[in-house]
Amino acid sequence: MTETVKRERICLKKKYKDLIFYILLIAIPLAQFCIFYIYVNFNSVLLAFKRFDYDTGIYRYVGFENFARVFRDFATSELVSISVKNSLIAYIVGLLFGTGLALLFSYYIYKKSFGHKFFQVMLFLPSIVSSVAMVMMFKYFTDLALPEMINKIFSGSEFIGFLSEENTRFGTLLFFCIWAGFGSNVLLYVGAMNGINDSIVEAAHLDGCGTMREFISITFPMIFPTFTTLFIVNIAGIATNQINAYLFYGLDVPPNCYTLGFYMFKDLVTGTAGLSEYPYLSAMGLVMTVVVTPIVLVVRKLLIKFGPSAE
Amino acid sequence: MKAKRLLAVLMCCLTACTMVACGNNRGDDEDPIDPTKTQLYVSNYDGGFGDEWLRALADRFEELHKDDRLEEGKTGIQVRLVNAKKQGNQILDEMLTSTAEVFFTEGLPYRDGALQDYFLDITDAVTTPLTEYGETDSIESKMTVQQQNWFKVNGRYYAIPHYEGYYGMFYDIDTFDTRNLFMTDAGTFTNYAGRGKGADGVAGTYDDGLPVNMTQFFKLLDEMKRQGMAAIGWPGANPRYMSDMLVNYSAAYEGYAQTMLNYTFNGPAENLITLNGSTVVEDAEALPINESNGYELRRQAGKYYALEFAERIIDGNYYSSGSFNQTSDYLDSQTKYLTSAFENNGAKEIGILIDGTWWENEASSIFESMAKRYPGSGKGERRFGIMPFPMPDGEESRSQSSAVVEHLMSAAFINKNIADYKKDLAIDFIRFCATDESLIEFTKITSAPKAFQYDLTDELSELTYFGQQVWSFKQNSKVVYKFSDTPLYYMNTNYFQNNNWESGIQTVPSVALEEGMSSEDYFTGMYSTAKTSWANLIQ
Numbered sequence: 115m116t117e118t119v120k121r122e123r124i125c126l127k128k129k130y131k132d133l134i135f136y137i138l139l140i141a142i143p144l145a146q147f148c149i150f151y152i153y154v155n156f157n158s159v160l161l162a163f164k165r166f167d168y169d170t171g172i173y174r175y176v177g178f179e180n181f182a183r184v185f186r187d188f189a190t191s192e193l194v195s196i197s198v199k200n201s202l203i204a205y206i207v208g209l210l211f212g213t214g215l216a217l218l219f220s221y222y223i224y225k226k227s228f229g230h231k232f233f234q235v236m237l238f239l240p241s242i243v244s245s246v247a248m249v250m251m252f253k254y255f256t257d258l259a260l261p262e263m264i265n266k267i268f269s270g271s272e273f274i275g276f277l278s279e280e281n282t283r284f285g286t287l288l289f290f291c292i293w294a295g296f297g298s299n300v301l302l303y304v305g306a307m308n309g310i311n312d313s314i315v316e317a318a319h320l321d322g323c324g325t326m327r328e329f330i331s332i333t334f335p336m337i338f339p340t341f342t343t344l345f346i347v348n349i350a351g352i353a354t355n356q357i358n359a360y361l362f363y364g365l366d367v368p369p370n371c372y373t374l375g376f377y378m379f380k381d382l383v384t385g386t387a388g389l390s391e392y393p394y395l396s397a398m399g400l401v402m403t404v405v406v407t408p409i410v411l412v413v414r415k416l417l418i419k420f421g422p423s424a425e
Numbered sequence: 426m427k428a429k430r431l432l433a434v435l436m437c438c439l440t441a442c443t444m445v446a447c448g449n450n451r452g453d454d455e456d457p458i459d460p461t462k463t464q465l466y467v468s469n470y471d472g473g474f475g476d477e478w479l480r481a482l483a484d485r486f487e488e489l490h491k492d493d494r495l496e497e498g499k500t501g502i503q504v505r506l507v508n509a510k511k512q513g514n515q516i517l518d519e520m521l522t523s524t525a526e527v528f529f530t531e532g533l534p535y536r537d538g539a540l541q542d543y544f545l546d547i548t549d550a551v552t553t554p555l556t557e558y559g560e561t562d563s564i565e566s567k568m569t570v571q572q573q574n575w576f577k578v579n580g581r582y583y584a585i586p587h588y589e590g591y592y593g594m595f596y597d598i599d600t601f602d603t604r605n606l607f608m609t610d611a612g613t614f615t616n617y618a619g620r621g622k623g624a625d626g627v628a629g630t631y632d633d634g635l636p637v638n639m640t641q642f643f644k645l646l647d648e649m650k651r652q653g654m655a656a657i658g659w660p661g662a663n664p665r666y667m668s669d670m671l672v673n674y675s676a677a678y679e680g681y682a683q684t685m686l687n688y689t690f691n692g693p694a695e696n697l698i699t700l701n702g703s704t705v706v707e708d709a710e711a712l713p714i715n716e717s718n719g720y721e722l723r724r725q726a727g728k729y730y731a732l733e734f735a736e737r738i739i740d741g742n743y744y745s746s747g748s749f750n751q752t753s754d755y756l757d758s759q760t761k762y763l764t765s766a767f768e769n770n771g772a773k774e775i776g777i778l779i780d781g782t783w784w785e786n787e788a789s790s791i792f793e794s795m796a797k798r799y800p801g802s803g804k805g806e807r808r809f810g811i812m813p814f815p816m817p818d819g820e821e822s823r824s825q826s827s828a829v830v831e832h833l834m835s836a837a838f839i840n841k842n843i844a845d846y847k848k849d850l851a852i853d854f855i856r857f858c859a860t861d862e863s864l865i866e867f868t869k870i871t872s873a874p875k876a877f878q879y880d881l882t883d884e885l886s887e888l889t890y891f892g893q894q895v896w897s898f899k900q901n902s903k904v905v906y907k908f909s910d911t912p913l914y915y916m917n918t919n920y921f922q923n924n925n926w927e928s929g930i931q932t933v934p935s936v937a938l939e940e941g942m943s944s945e946d947y948f949t950g951m952y953s954t955a956k957t958s959w960a961n962l963i964q
Contacts, residue, residue: 165964168916171540183961190957193930257752277751278661280940362751366664369930381919383514388537390916 162396166389173393180397187398197372204288204373205352212292212299213344219296220303221329234304241297249361252290253277277362284371287357294358299344306337335422342417349410353402354378374402462503463495465850468516468525470835471508473783474588478870479506479529485866486857495846502850517543526843527851529587531835535908536578536915538838544583545839550852551582555860564859567877571685575908576836585859586876587835588867589904590781592669594657594812598890600766600776604652607634612641614648624813624824631897632813637824639734642815646743649776655765657738658745659779659935660758667748667935670779671731672830672925677814678727681828681903688909688921690719696726700945705729716913716963720955728951730817732934732944739938745775749939755780759788763807767799777812781832782898785809785891786871805889811898829902831876834922868892874899876906917962927954 162180164173187194219237223230240248257275264273273279276286310333318332334341356375359367365383367376378398381391458464469479483504490502507525513532520543538544551564564585565573576582601607602617610621620634636642646656659667676684679696686692693711700706705726712721738744747753747761762778778784785792789804796803816823837858839851857863864875865884872892885893907922908914914921924932928950931937937947 168536168540168912179964186961196930254752257750261750274661274746274749275751278749364662366933368936369932388514388534388918389541391919 158396159400161393162400164393166393168390173389176393180393181401183394184398184401188401193369193372194374194377196369197374197377200284200357200371201352201355201373201375203284204291204355204357205348207288208292208295208348209345212295213341213348215292216296216299216303217334217341220300220307221333223300223304224307224333225325234300237300238297240294241301245294245358246361248294249290249358253362256286280368280370283368287359287362287371290362291355291357302340302344303337306340307333310336338421338423342414342421345417346410346414349413350406353406458505459501459503461499462501463493463499463847463850464503464505465527465847465854466505466507466525467527467854468507468509468511468523468529470512470530471510472512472531473590473781473787474871474873475786475789476506476508478867481866481870482858482863485863486854489857490850490853493850495850504854517541520840521842523840526840526847527837527854528840529835529837531587531833533584533834533836533838534918535576535584535834535836536918539578539581539583543841545841545843545848545851546581546583547585547839547852547855548580548582550856551576551585555856558857558860558862560861564856564877567859567864567879569878569904569906571906571909572876574910575906577910584836584838585855586906587837588833588871589831589835589874589876589906590783590833591829591898591904592666592673592779592781592832593829593898594670594814595778595780595784595809595891596776596812597766598808598810600774601634604649604654606645606648606776608636608641608645609634612644624816624821625901630901631811631894632824635810635813636815637821638818639737639815640818643737643741646738646741646776650743653773654776655745655773656743656775657748657777657779658758658762658775659748660753660755661748661750662752662754662757664933664936666755666758666779666781667735668926668933669781669830669832671735671934672832674731674734674814675725675727676828676830676905678730678816678820678823679725679828680823681905683725683727684828684830684905685909686714687719687722687725688905688907688914689911690714690716690722690909690913691911694722694725697721697724698726698729699724700729700949703945716911717959719913720952720959723951723955729944729948732938732947733817734815735934736938736944739935745773749936755784755787756791759784760791763788763791763795763802767795767802782811782895783871783873785889786873805891807890809891810894827902828905829898830905830907832907834907835876868896876904913963920958920962924958927951927958929954 161173163175163177165176165179166172167174188198219233223234257277261273261275265271276282314332314336315328318328323331352374354375355373356379357371357373359371359373359376360379360383363371365380367380378395381395467479467483469476483506487502487504492500493502494500495502511519512530513534516528516530517534517538520538554561554563554566565582568576568586572586576584576586598617605614605616607615607617607620609615609619615634617634622628623630623632623635624637625632636645649656659670682692683694683696686694692714694714695711697708697712698705699708707726708724712718714721745761747758753761758778759780761772762775765772765774785804792802792804796806801807813824813827837855839848839855843851859877861879864877864879865881867873867875868881869884869887869892872889872895874896881888881896885896888896908918926932926934926947928934928937928947931942931947931950934947938944
């Protein structure tokens, strides 16, 4: 009897110790999450309903005043219209070319086709180099080296550069985004593809399944959860994607390269942007969240319901 | 396996190479802390004016306080520099956790910082005469009324002005001399010795031998073109340089009072125009401006003529190849401008540089490398001058009332979180940097004026030629600081400081004009855009 009680006590003590260990382990990340995620976001939601009073030096509630300004800007500002249009174009182009090509290249690498190792390294290279350095190299290539070559080949041409010319700059930014983001997409898809059970693939081959059929009927359905995740993350990022405009142009981003992400970011990083700007930006962020969240949820549901099944 | 290892090493090298681009902050981080002294940490915006001035200031301050005992077992002061190219909001965001105790920075949202209680109240230090340094003036009395009104928040001072800089057009006097690009009073080309009196009609001033109106100016550009030069250059990656230069063109045309209206919104606007096609129609009467109709100032004639000036430069293809290229930043632009006079590598020599008055100091390293290759091309060895803005024909006299807009909005202040025992020391440092000796020293080192009222007499000859020109320019101009204690202004500081040229979706005139927009459309668009935006600003 005493022995059992003793054993129970030791067990309980161990449980307490485990609990203390667990609490200590989780306390800091939890506190960090509470402060830097919950509190910050909650505060920014409140900020959307306030305005900074320069006479008293404090924020005061102004109801939906900031939201009214956001909707007014959405209705009247040409720059906001351009930003919305560009954000959607960036998303669609990213989906078609970024995701589409990433899937094909991943499959190519997964199938260990000719030069797959070379492609794997080359495609991932832009992702490991600092983005600022990549932007710098890319900029010098498109606006110094290429124009020099083009103007030499086509004598009389006065091409300034892909990022400098009005008609090519937005397309060039999109190209860079896809190219620079390609590696991480490929890495994720290749990782997911490598997780496919070899016996399934072998069975398919025995049934006479070709390369394309294998991709459509086996590979893609098997990696569909990864695809869904990336697809949804991209939708959620429509309102925040800056297509690296700031890295290329600083604050002087040409109007035809504005996206919603940059539109909001610009007012935050401008040196003199002050306390009066934040509530408006918070309201705009909140409106974006309200618009994008249901889209994300609906798309997710649709993908799960109608997407290819691994069964 | 070997190939993999080799690849891994190559990747590491590549990653390391990208880190090189980060550079270092050239602060005192690598110098040892002297444990026998008390440290005062000073943050410096290490931009165009560098930190040489601060090191010189720190040396004198340390010497002055070599016997001070602020901490047990420590004698003397060690000023430690924390160089960072941080300004504005970046500084405020990091104030609470920053180790720096005294700050010198630019683009400060000052009122926001003061209201958030980030800065130490230095009212007494600002208003008390600097008698300990043998002066009778206080820091406050060295400031203009406009500065006093801005820096005084609810009757208290939390910062003082620092330096000032203006965007403009700069030229190489020796190039103009050898190429006979100066003008006589009759408007013909000549060399330095034969140059005329310039727009002010007074010999010996900075505008001697330079164009007095648009016709003469574009005649000069045509002559440069004829001689195979690229007349004007500015950094394509920093189109703001051109935009801010145009702000100063407008200021030169409008004069001090009319330019100030853009910040105070209180007074009669005298030069408002509307366009009928390309015909300028002046308002018959001055329009009283207040906070509710401030957008009317977008119709100021000076703004239109500034746009027209830019349009003629662009349409006439007078600019250098880098002026619209994204790879040409301000350093690249300075390099091309400086080297083009010596190197014949296919690029055209650039006649006029659009930049700020800090450019000569900023280009110190370029001068240094050039001096090694071309004797006589080092800093201070070449003579650079300031090109006055050419007024529209028939309105040459406008340049006499010249005003210039200060663009840097710099300030010095003390971190509110400074330890109690160091407060007096930091305050003393702020006072010390505003003494005449320190102000003059700054100007001697950087060739730039501090944003205070002080005199250079014997010391003028110690400045570089360009420094003397800048000083002469300052003396002949009334400086407009881009701030005001008007509620409309300080509640929308960001808008009024960064949207000088907003016209529809365009914010950079040079880019819009290069892409085919006309100066008339741009000007008309500025008015309608401002009128629409005003509802948001006056809430």
